[in-house]
Amino acid sequence: MEIRLKSVVNIIFFSPRTGHLRPLVRHVLFDRNLKGRKHFRWITHKKSGRIKRKFLNIEQPSDNLSIAERQIQILSITRNNREDESLFSDWRQKIACVNAETLIILLREHLISRSLAISFSHDNFKKVSGGIQLCVDKELGHFNENGRDYLHVYPKIPVTRLADKGEDIAVGLSINGIELPPAHMSEVLKLVRLIASEELEITFVIHHLMGHSPEIIGQMIQESGKHPTYFWVHDYFSLCRSYTLLRNGIQYCDAPDTRSNACMTCAYGADRQDHMTRIGKLASAKNMKLVFPSEVARDILTCSAIGFDTSEAIILPHIRLNEVATVTERSEKKPCPKLDSITIAFIGTPVHLKGWDVFRQITELSRGDENLNFLVFSAKPPVPGNYRWIPVHTTADTPHAMVSALENCQVDIVITWPGWAETFSFVTCEAIVGGAYVITNSWSGNVARLIEKHGRGIILESQSALLDFLSSPKLSEAACLIMTDREKSRFVAENSKLTYEIMESH
Amino acid sequence: MAVHAFTSFSFSYLNRARVLASSIKRVHPDWIVWAVISDHAPPSFTFDIEQEDFDRVLYLEELFGADSDRWVFCHDVIEACTGVKGRALKRILAEDGCNKVFFFDPDTALFNPMHETVDTLNTHSIVLTPHQIDPEPRDDKRAIKDNEICSLHYGSFNLGFVGVANTDEGRRFAEWWDARLTDWCHDRLDIGLFVDQKWCNLIPCYFDSVKVLRDPGLNVASWNLSQRTVNFDKQGMARVNGSPLKFFHFTKLGPIGDRMTLRYAKDNVEVHELWYWYKDEVEKNTDPKIPKNWWKFGLLSNNMKIRKRVRELYRESKKIQRIYPNPYAINIFSYLFLSLISINFVRSLLKIINRLFKR
Numbered sequence: 117m118e119i120r121l122k123s124v125v126n127i128i129f130f131s132p133r134t135g136h137l138r139p140l141v142r143h144v145l146f147d148r149n150l151k152g153r154k155h156f157r158w159i160t161h162k163k164s165g166r167i168k169r170k171f172l173n174i175e176q177p178s179d180n181l182s183i184a185e186r187q188i189q190i191l192s193i194t195r196n197n198r199e200d201e202s203l204f205s206d207w208r209q210k211i212a213c214v215n216a217e218t219l220i221i222l223l224r225e226h227l228i229s230r231s232l233a234i235s236f237s238h239d240n241f242k243k244v245s246g247g248i249q250l251c252v253d254k255e256l257g258h259f260n261e262n263g264r265d266y267l268h269v270y271p272k273i274p275v276t277r278l279a280d281k282g283e284d285i286a287v288g289l290s291i292n293g294i295e296l297p298p299a300h301m302s303e304v305l306k307l308v309r310l311i312a313s314e315e316l317e318i319t320f321v322i323h324h325l326m327g328h329s330p331e332i333i334g335q336m337i338q339e340s341g342k343h344p345t346y347f348w349v350h351d352y353f354s355l356c357r358s359y360t361l362l363r364n365g366i367q368y369c370d371a372p373d374t375r376s377n378a379c380m381t382c383a384y385g386a387d388r389q390d391h392m393t394r395i396g397k398l399a400s401a402k403n404m405k406l407v408f409p410s411e412v413a414r415d416i417l418t419c420s421a422i423g424f425d426t427s428e429a430i431i432l433p434h435i436r437l438n439e440v441a442t443v444t445e446r447s448e449k450k451p452c453p454k455l456d457s458i459t460i461a462f463i464g465t466p467v468h469l470k471g472w473d474v475f476r477q478i479t480e481l482s483r484g485d486e487n488l489n490f491l492v493f494s495a496k497p498p499v500p501g502n503y504r505w506i507p508v509h510t511t512a513d514t515p516h517a518m519v520s521a522l523e524n525c526q527v528d529i530v531i532t533w534p535g536w537a538e539t540f541s542f543v544t545c546e547a548i549v550g551g552a553y554v555i556t557n558s559w560s561g562n563v564a565r566l567i568e569k570h571g572r573g574i575i576l577e578s579q580s581a582l583l584d585f586l587s588s589p590k591l592s593e594a595a596c597l598i599m600t601d602r603e604k605s606r607f608v609a610e611n612s613k614l615t616y617e618i619m620e621s622h
Numbered sequence: 623m624a625v626h627a628f629t630s631f632s633f634s635y636l637n638r639a640r641v642l643a644s645s646i647k648r649v650h651p652d653w654i655v656w657a658v659i660s661d662h663a664p665p666s667f668t669f670d671i672e673q674e675d676f677d678r679v680l681y682l683e684e685l686f687g688a689d690s691d692r693w694v695f696c697h698d699v700i701e702a703c704t705g706v707k708g709r710a711l712k713r714i715l716a717e718d719g720c721n722k723v724f725f726f727d728p729d730t731a732l733f734n735p736m737h738e739t740v741d742t743l744n745t746h747s748i749v750l751t752p753h754q755i756d757p758e759p760r761d762d763k764r765a766i767k768d769n770e771i772c773s774l775h776y777g778s779f780n781l782g783f784v785g786v787a788n789t790d791e792g793r794r795f796a797e798w799w800d801a802r803l804t805d806w807c808h809d810r811l812d813i814g815l816f817v818d819q820k821w822c823n824l825i826p827c828y829f830d831s832v833k834v835l836r837d838p839g840l841n842v843a844s845w846n847l848s849q850r851t852v853n854f855d856k857q858g859m860a861r862v863n864g865s866p867l868k869f870f871h872f873t874k875l876g877p878i879g880d881r882m883t884l885r886y887a888k889d890n891v892e893v894h895e896l897w898y899w900y901k902d903e904v905e906k907n908t909d910p911k912i913p914k915n916w917w918k919f920g921l922l923s924n925n926m927k928i929r930k931r932v933r934e935l936y937r938e939s940k941k942i943q944r945i946y947p948n949p950y951a952i953n954i955f956s957y958l959f960l961s962l963i964s965i966n967f968v969r970s971l972l973k974i975i976n977r978l979f980k981r
Contacts, residue, residue: 184889191891195898363854364895372858377733377867379858381899 167484187366194365211286216306226291231264231317238326253512258616271327279329312340320345330398358384360536371420410562413539435545436610461491461527466498471533522550528595537561553598623721628656631728639728640907643675649732658710660702662918667911685709695949696937704818705807708800727782734866746833747791750779751841756849777819838863843871844882852892931964
């Protein structure tokens with residue numbers, strides 16, 4: 117039997133069973149970021165410099181999944197990963213908590229005024245990064261700068277649902293950013309009664325209810341007297357435990373009726389009616405003001421929620437973008453310079469719901485295209501791929517870190533392809549201020565709205581439209597357009613003062 | 623005039639039947655739901671219909687009377703659970719006020735109302751759903767083998783669903799089907815039989831006002847997923863090729879079902895969502911007091927498991943039926959003897975010896 121050399125080489129390189137490159141061979145031929153190693157490029161690349169077709173779909177370490185496969189993986193995790201209720205119950209028992217009398221003594225040591233904001237969110241903003249955490253951090257800063265105190269309350273054991281009715285959860289507390297010992301909510305209720313009896317000016321701010329019991333918070337607000345309460349709608353937790361309205365964690369559902377097939381078959385659907393009723397009751401309390409970071413968020417909640425009166429809702433974007441001209445004279449229209457390479461970026465945590473899988477698919481399909489340069493800007497490194505990771509961590513102390521990074525790397529295009537209707541999108545604002553052109557989808561919520569308003573981007577109807585756009589001359593035209601736009605004007609961000617700004621205006 | 627629905631199962635399939643019953647009650651609360659049970663409850667478990675979503679229950683003994691033991695001994699669990707369908711249909715059609723009857727396999731679940739199908743029985747006597755309603759592409763040989771050729775083997779229509787109106791023609795069908803299933807509800811592909819299902823290839827030949835339903839939202843299963851796409855619309859309704867999903871047939875729950883779903887659902891993630899939901903529901907409705915694979919009629923009175931070939935031998939031999947009129951009470955030695963002579967080689971040898979003696 118004649119054995120052909122080429123077929124033998126294929127067997128050595130590729131696993132006959134899977135058809136994928138053998139792991140050891142892959143390690144020899146490619147580096148960690150799956151770029152062909154210098155001495156072996158003659159095996160992996162053509163003379164033109166493009167990667168050979170058979171090496172295009174190299175098996176990634178446990179991560180070479182298509183978008184549908186990824187969704188099925190997430191579906192499996194969502195359906196099988198039930199929070200171990202007995203474990204949490206055990207942890208709650210073991211948390212050493214102080215009583216209200218101890219809390220009031222500790223609180224008085226740190227109070228600087230007779231005006232106190234009590235804010236509720238779902239975790240410790242000092243230890244966890246995120247949009248809501250950033251808002252709480254900034255808000256604390258604004259209150260303290262203006263001589264007001266800020267008490268933050270969060271569940272000590274974070275859970276992804278409301279606390280059970282009547283459950284007396286252990287909460288973490290911080291006053292003006294200084295940690296206090298944990299206490300049960302019943303003790304915090306007593307604390308608030310004591311504070312109210314001392315006639316302090318109290319403002320309640322609800323940033324997130326995850327892990328909390330809305331009944332106890334409602335009781336606290338009611339018993340403290342007629343103090344203003346601001347209920348921020350940062351996401352759609354008021355409508356469903358799945359705060360991004362991703363059915364089974366994978367597909368945007370737009371919060372349909374709780375009796376619909378979608379809700380019935382969703383991992384989060386069983387208790388949705390009760391969930392909405394409990395939050396709706398709190399949101400409809402007297403003196404409660406609903407605050408939305410965008411009109412999109414308000415519109416979605418208005419259409420879908422029960423018990424939410426949005427007629428007097430306040431819309432306060434976290435960031436306002438103001439266009440500032442960069443040239444004073446009208447210059448002649450210059451021809452578009454020849455672009456050697458286009459830099460395309462992904463900003464933020466590389467997770468499925470932020471469109472990470474779509475971005476990864478694009479980078480893999482473009483492997484070998486020397487004209488495209490892919491970057492990922494995030495706090496944590498992503499899995500290796502056809503992109504370079506730029507570590508960036510935006511905090512209250514370094515609010516411009518992302519914008520500076522985008523400008524330094526001269527990013528032309530940012531792909532923001534969320535799977536849900538974003539209520540705000542810091543990422544889009546950062547991209548626009550950083551001078552990039554944003555590509556998004558029509559169901560991205562406030563991302564699409566920002567692009568419609570400011571014009572620095574394009575809204576596409578589907579993933580196939582995105583792939584067509586990136587492989588067509590339109591991509592170069594877009595990069596050209598952003599270069600000329602940058603010459604004409606730029607955007608500056610004006611950060612809101614969050615709840616403090618609302619209080620100032622009323 | 624009421625619509626009745628029934629399903630046929632043994633207690634090991636009670637969990638699935640419960641999911642079906644609750645889905646019927648959710649979508650059609652006015653329907654009367656029957657449980658046709660070809661089994662006895664395990665000693666540790668009590669079946670209390672008051673605690674179930676079923677309205678009525680029919681046991682095999684009520685349908686076959688004194689002959690039930692001998693009849694069920696000739697059938698394995700699938701043959702028995704499908705074999706009772708004809709007689710149960712006759713019995714339910716005889717019920718006062720019964721206008722229309724639907725049968726659903728216990729591993730189906732309703733999602734949306736079936737008003738159009740119910741209305742079809744105003745003008746037709748029998749409604750059926752074929753396994754496939756769209757041909758497979760010519761170059762997809764695997765799909766043709768898995769689906770179309772499979773349908774040629776196992777029956778064009780899937781008898782996980784059938785609808786019958788209480789008309790003369792509907793009752794005539796029930797009579798005929800009962801007769802055939804009582805005598806010939808066997809898994810014998812070698813002679814062209816597949817339990818109750820393949821008999822229904824003859825329905826369009828024998829009966830008038832038969833309607834073959836080609837709504838893609840009916841009887842969605844792994845054998846037709848290659849041509850159907852499931853999605854959820856903005857109102858959260860599940861749709862199949864645009865038509866509302868009426869019921870899904872979650873056949874072969876387990877590794878085989880998973881494999882077929884993966885093979886033909888491919889990127890249609892919504893199908894996987896439905897499957898995950900169904901598995902969770904079945905798990906919630908599983909009573910730990912019912913042993914896995916429980917079937918009382920699968921055991922002799924001394925709890926010895928009955929082999930299929932012994933059943934087939936008993937079924938085929940009138941002599942053995944005369945010798946053992948009460949097959950579940952046979953002792954172990956008789957059973958071992960029957961097991962021995964049920965082996966094909968031994969039977970052939972006995973035939974040869976018999977012929978030699980006759981000479």
